[in-house]
Amino acid sequence: MRKMLTRRTLIATGALGAGSLLSGCDALSRSQTFQNILGSAEDANFLVQRALGDRMELASEYSINDLSPKFRANGTRDPGTPDYAASAAQGFADWQLRLTGLFKKPQIFSLAALLSMPQRTQITRHDCVEGWSAIGQWTGVPLKLLLDLAQLQDSAKFLVFHCADRLGGRPYYESIDLLDAFHPQTIMAHRLNGESVPIENGAPLRLRVERQLGYKHAKYVTGIEAVATLDNVGEGKGGYWEDVGNYEWYAGI
Amino acid sequence: MIKSQKNMTKRHKLTTRLWHWVNALCLLVLVMSGLTIFNAHPRLYWGEYGSSDDYAWAAVGSSQTLGYVRLGETKIETTGFIGNWRDSNGQIQKWAFPGWATIPSYYSLAEGRRWHFFFAWIFSVGLAFFMIRSMFNRHVQKDLHISRAEWRPSNILRDVENHLRLRFHETGSVNIYNILQKFSYVGVIFILLPLMIFTGLAMSPAMDANWPWLTDIFGGRQSARSIHFIGMSLLVLFFIVHMITLLLAGPFKQTWAMVTGGKREDSDHA
Numbered sequence: 001m002r003k004m005l006t007r008r009t010l011i012a013t014g015a016l017g018a019g020s021l022l023s024g025c026d027a028l029s030r031s032q033t034f035q036n037i038l039g040s041a042e043d044a045n046f047l048v049q050r051a052l053g054d055r056m057e058l059a060s061e062y063s064i065n066d067l068s069p070k071f072r073a074n075g076t077r078d079p080g081t082p083d084y085a086a087s088a089a090q091g092f093a094d095w096q097l098r099l100t101g102l103f104k105k106p107q108i109f110s111l112a113a114l115l116s117m118p119q120r121t122q123i124t125r126h127d128c129v130e131g132w133s134a135i136g137q138w139t140g141v142p143l144k145l146l147l148d149l150a151q152l153q154d155s156a157k158f159l160v161f162h163c164a165d166r167l168g169g170r171p172y173y174e175s176i177d178l179l180d181a182f183h184p185q186t187i188m189a190h191r192l193n194g195e196s197v198p199i200e201n202g203a204p205l206r207l208r209v210e211r212q213l214g215y216k217h218a219k220y221v222t223g224i225e226a227v228a229t230l231d232n233v234g235e236g237k238g239g240y241w242e243d244v245g246n247y248e249w250y251a252g253i
Numbered sequence: 254m255i256k257s258q259k260n261m262t263k264r265h266k267l268t269t270r271l272w273h274w275v276n277a278l279c280l281l282v283l284v285m286s287g288l289t290i291f292n293a294h295p296r297l298y299w300g301e302y303g304s305s306d307d308y309a310w311a312a313v314g315s316s317q318t319l320g321y322v323r324l325g326e327t328k329i330e331t332t333g334f335i336g337n338w339r340d341s342n343g344q345i346q347k348w349a350f351p352g353w354a355t356i357p358s359y360y361s362l363a364e365g366r367r368w369h370f371f372f373a374w375i376f377s378v379g380l381a382f383f384m385i386r387s388m389f390n391r392h393v394q395k396d397l398h399i400s401r402a403e404w405r406p407s408n409i410l411r412d413v414e415n416h417l418r419l420r421f422h423e424t425g426s427v428n429i430y431n432i433l434q435k436f437s438y439v440g441v442i443f444i445l446l447p448l449m450i451f452t453g454l455a456m457s458p459a460m461d462a463n464w465p466w467l468t469d470i471f472g473g474r475q476s477a478r479s480i481h482f483i484g485m486s487l488l489v490l491f492f493i494v495h496m497i498t499l500l501l502a503g504p505f506k507q508t509w510a511m512v513t514g515g516k517r518e519d520s521d522h523a
């Protein structure tokens with residue numbers, strides 16, 4: 001009896017191993033339930049990675065000698081819309097950043113207003129979900145300063161970044177929680193390696209949220225919306241790639 | 254009492270067996286989903302940064318008709334296998350690793366990552382559990398510990414000779430593993446497998462903020478990625494050697510022993 005059982009398990013394991021691993025994996029991979037099970041690792045990564053640091057731990061910063069010779073651009077290289085082109089033609093002088101949603105004092109900042117605020121410069125490593133990394137020097141306004149002016153309402157839990165670019169016809173957007181929003185290295189950057197951010201890297205304004213992968217660093221940012229839940233934005237998963245490509249909302253690994 | 258005596262005569266302890274098979278499944282999924290991730294950017298760099306414009310010490314290349322792997326300045330043609338291969342519909346694909354070697358078999362970085370991180374957790378918790386348990390049930394001390402006598406060159410040489418003559422079971426030995434087996438098992442369990450976890454974590458931007466020294470130990474994030482890949486290659490190599498020795502030493506009896514526990518050949522342990 002015991003032998004029968006083990007033999008059966010052995011055969012079952014063998015069949016499972018060979019059969020399901022090669023073809024069945026695809027079927028599993030396409031099933032939403034199974035995706036959700038696998039996705040539970042995201043929650044574990046999020047909880048553990050947040051628990052391990054003192055929550056405001058800084059990402060590594062480098063020296064000017066460590067810069068990548070060329071900072072690679074990925075995703076949208078030019079939003080290409082008439083509005084964007086017109087704004088680019090005049091050096092983004094008319095660019096506005098709107099803080100909307102659950103703020104006590106919603107704000108509109110012109111690019112000039114942002115430039116006149118205290119700045120932070122940091123040399124950090126940008127890690128793309130694809131596997132490559134580039135080191136660049138970013139200058140921008142700490143997001144915290146903008147939030148201090150606009151004053152979040154108590155119900156606000158996330159910030160959604162609305163962007164001027166579209167991918168496959170959909171507007172790009174991303175979101176972060178308040179812990180990352182108030183992190184000292186989280187800045188709205190307008191300079192890369194000492195010059196205005198090039199169009200392919202997100203001119204005139206892009207988010208830097210250094211402890212996460214590249215797709216979180218929204219480019220061409222036009223608005224920051226404070227929300228209580230991500231359910232009602234886009235398809236509800238918190239970002240363009242999260243909605244379209246099943247990428248994780250938490251991109252700490 | 255009787256129960257523990259019975260346990261003692263088994264060749265492999267229950268924990269060893271359980272871990273062995275869970276780990277085998279995890280490694281299979283981790284290698285295959287890892288190759289999906291690799292396909293997203295099939296280039297390896299050294300140092301902190303590295304991207305398409307930077308020098309890659311290893312890279313997969315694809316053209317209309319050719320696939321090749323470049324190592325340093327050496328190009329090795331791999332058409333049909335890496336960089337240019339036909340999928341099950343006969344279509345030419347130019348992803349680095351072919352569908353039969355990846356999970357999922359089609360290219361999806363997001364799904365590959367989900368598989369990878371889910372099984373990374375099972376693998377890491379399982380390895381930690383097995384290591385701790387193996388200290389307490391004395392698997393490490395009894396079966397894996399390498400004694401003074403075994404370190405003697407003459408013993409190592411004799412074992413090499415035994416292997417070359419395809420003689421795998423030394424009669425009269427009190428050890429269930431010979432010295433070369435011990436080297437490889439200790440090397441894999443205590444060095445290579447933990448290295449996979451640490452290089453994996455070293456690539457995480459959040460962990461880099463939490464534990465910057467971890468990425469530094471490996472010489473930067475891209476070095477960690479390279480070491481992660483080299484580690485994967487060594488594990489595949491270990492697997493191949495493991496299968497060859499298994500075939501030569503009696504695949505059915507050995508596999509069966511890893512399932513049911515098997516018997517120790519000597520009486521010393523009873």
Ligand code: HEM
Nearest residue numbers: 131283284287288290291373449450453454478481482485
């Ligand atoms: C021993 C089992 C493992 C094997 C065979 C394996 C294999 C691979 C391979 C082949 C890749 C593709 C890119 C590269 O070569 O670095 C990869 C990527 C990756 N692995 Fe693993 N891995 C294992 C365990 C782990 C563990 C335990 C973790 C987490 C702690 C991990 C985290 C990662 C990460 C973050 C990437 C993405 C790197 C990138 O962006 O390219 N891996 N793995």
